[in-house]
Amino acid sequence: MQHEAPATGAEEALEVWIDQDLCTGDGICAQYAPEVFELDIDGLAYVKSADDELLQDPGATTPVPLPLLQDVVDSAKECPGDCIHVRRVADRVEVYGPDAD
Numbered sequence: 829m830q831h832e833a834p835a836t837g838a839e840e841a842l843e844v845w846i847d848q849d850l851c852t853g854d855g856i857c858a859q860y861a862p863e864v865f866e867l868d869i870d871g872l873a874y875v876k877s878a879d880d881e882l883l884q885d886p887g888a889t890t891p892v893p894l895p896l897l898q899d900v901v902d903s904a905k906e907c908p909g910d911c912i913h914v915r916r917v918a919d920r921v922e923v924y925g926p927d928a929d
């Protein structure tokens with residue numbers, strides 16, 4: 829019998845991005861996961877890099893730290909603009925958000 833590969837999670841690494849065109853600026857995401865999301869002075873939400881830098885390029889992604897996954901998923905579910913997209917890094921398939929199955 830083969831041993832299963834250790835669950836490193838690397839193959840399931842996730843990243844998140846925001847479609848600012850649909851963002852209402854209510855700030856729910858920044859309340860749920862302030863380590864990942866932040867409102868900029870333009871009133872829209874952006875993702876942040878691991879070293880806390882606001883990423884303002886359209887479609888910019890940031891890795892989802894595993895301990896924050898639930899907060900990020902809750903943000904995507906509650907987002908009034910339906911504009912938080914969580915996808916697998918490996919194949920860019922959306923797993924949480926408006927385009928997830």
Ligand code: SF4
Pocket residue numbers: 846850851852853854855856857858865872873903906907908909910911912
């Ligand atoms: S929850 Fe959605 S709509 Fe609200 S600020 Fe965050 S990204 Fe924008």
